Amino acid sequence: MAFLLVVLDGSAEEPLRILDNRTPLEVAKMSNLDCIAKMSRTFRSNFVPKSLPCGSEVANMAILGYDPIKYYTGRGALEAASLGLKIKEGMAAFRLNLVYASDKVMLDHSAGHIKTEVARRLIVETREHILGNINAEIYPGVSYRHILVGDEIWLNAKLTPPHDILGLEYIDYLPDCEELKALINNSIKVFRDYVSGNLDLKVSMVWPWGGGRVVNLPKLKDKFGFRGAVISAVDLINGLGILCGLEPVKVDNITGFIDSNFIGKAYGAVEASRYYDFVMVHIEAPDECAHRGDPFLKISALEKIDSEFFSVILNNLSLFEKILVVSDHLTSCDIKTHKHGDVPVLFYDRSYKGKLENTRFTESFSSGSKFIVGHKLLEELIS
Structure with missing residues (x-):
């Protein structure tokens, strides 16, 4: 069984007045992810040190277990890879x-x-x-x-x-x-x-x-012992994956926006889980909707991701030993860009025998949860 990492890019943000002081994650109807959440634990993390640019290049490096203070040299080199x-x-x-x-x-x-x-x-x-x-x-x-x-x-x-x-x-x-x-x-x-x-x-x-500049990253296989794959529409994430030893998996008609083939990504992850120990799926759409300053479009994107992506994952839950869902950073519909701050983390572990709360993948449900430093999260949860 595989470890599935799902990055909902820029999905988290601070409450919005237009949503009655709620966030898109809190408003969105995500019944499939909610079902997974009921079997999961919540944490908080922050993947972007304040001294570095608040962007996916820094955040996803930390999500994969690399300290960006040590390894980050700039976005361009990752995309070039x-x-x-x-x-x-x-x-x-x-x-x-x-x-x-x-x-x-x-x-x-x-x-x-x-x-x-x-x-x-x-x-x-x-x-x-x-x-x-x-x-x-x-x-x-x-x-x-x-x-x-x-x-x-x-x-x-x-x-x-x-x-x-x-x-x-x-x-x-x-x-x-x-x-x-x-x-x-x-x-x-x-x-x-x-x-x-x-x-x-x-x-x-x-x-x-x-x-x-060119960056050399230690391979995840050497660090954690697994063979991994990455599914993403954007060069940044595929390049980062290549540099740390993940194999890019091609899925047709993925666009990085709300019209992306989320069903294809889900089945791509299911199929990859049969051959790889670790599968990373990056979903760009929530971030792009927030850059447009449109919280309702962001809500629509989240609901579409739930009905088309997480429904497939839920129906194939037996293939996954662990599922980690994160927002890499905050992306605010108010200011149409990224913000530093804590983000929610949802973690499903089929072997966990402790008490579970009735939780959701939202900012408010994770606000009182245990905080784990960004680049240390994967190492703590993967063992």
Whole structure:
């Protein structure tokens, strides 16, 4: 039997006035996860040290048992690993978003959640013109998420995640690096012409951030003795999984948004559990809905995940010895971005003989629970 780790990205947050001081997790009807919760224990954790950026790159590293203070070098290097990119000495990898903005204001960090095939074609057809004379390479990724590989000196530049400046004038957050600023300005001109023939595209420019050098992580097999797999729509998680020795499992039609193939992810996890001791499933949708500032869309995403993903897991519960469900960080619908803070942890262990409470996977149910330091959680629960 396998250990199943489910990361509901950005699912937790603080209570919202529009929800009568409740959270989306508290409002969402999640009967299947509730059934699992009744057989589980709750804990609290915090996967993002205050000294580091509050993002999935830091949080998921901690979730997998790596102290991010020791190992974190930046998001870009993790995503590059998913694409099989070899970063040469003196170079670094950066996330490169396709974004949508007005003349002044950052409106959408995801270019309308552009489809992967459309984004890939856009990047391939325009990257030479975007780069111009800049010594760098651009590689297409998933949806709005792409990779820029360039001079490691760019790591010294002040770079701001686009999802942190939604509704703000982006000119105040341009990189303090002339080459990266030129990259953005080039893309504005190139995309203006490109979009004129594709009026349904909501893309205005590229936006570099999240730079990092190559990181070497000890393999989870050496640390815990298991063979593991990872299922995710996003390069960040697949790259992190590859670096720590997890085998990526392909599932068709997973998008990283509310339209993702959650049923396919669930059956992918069920099938992987027959061959691997450890299966990690990362679900991006709640985070993306919160970045849109839409708590009702976030609730819909959570309910869809429950009916399509957790229903399958519940029906195949006998295949799993342990199930760990976490929110990697808080993502606030109020401010449309991530926040540091404690997050709920739900842990099912079929061998546990102690007393169980009638609990749910929510912020309020976990608030009085035992706190376990983020990067120590897996080690404590897996034994």
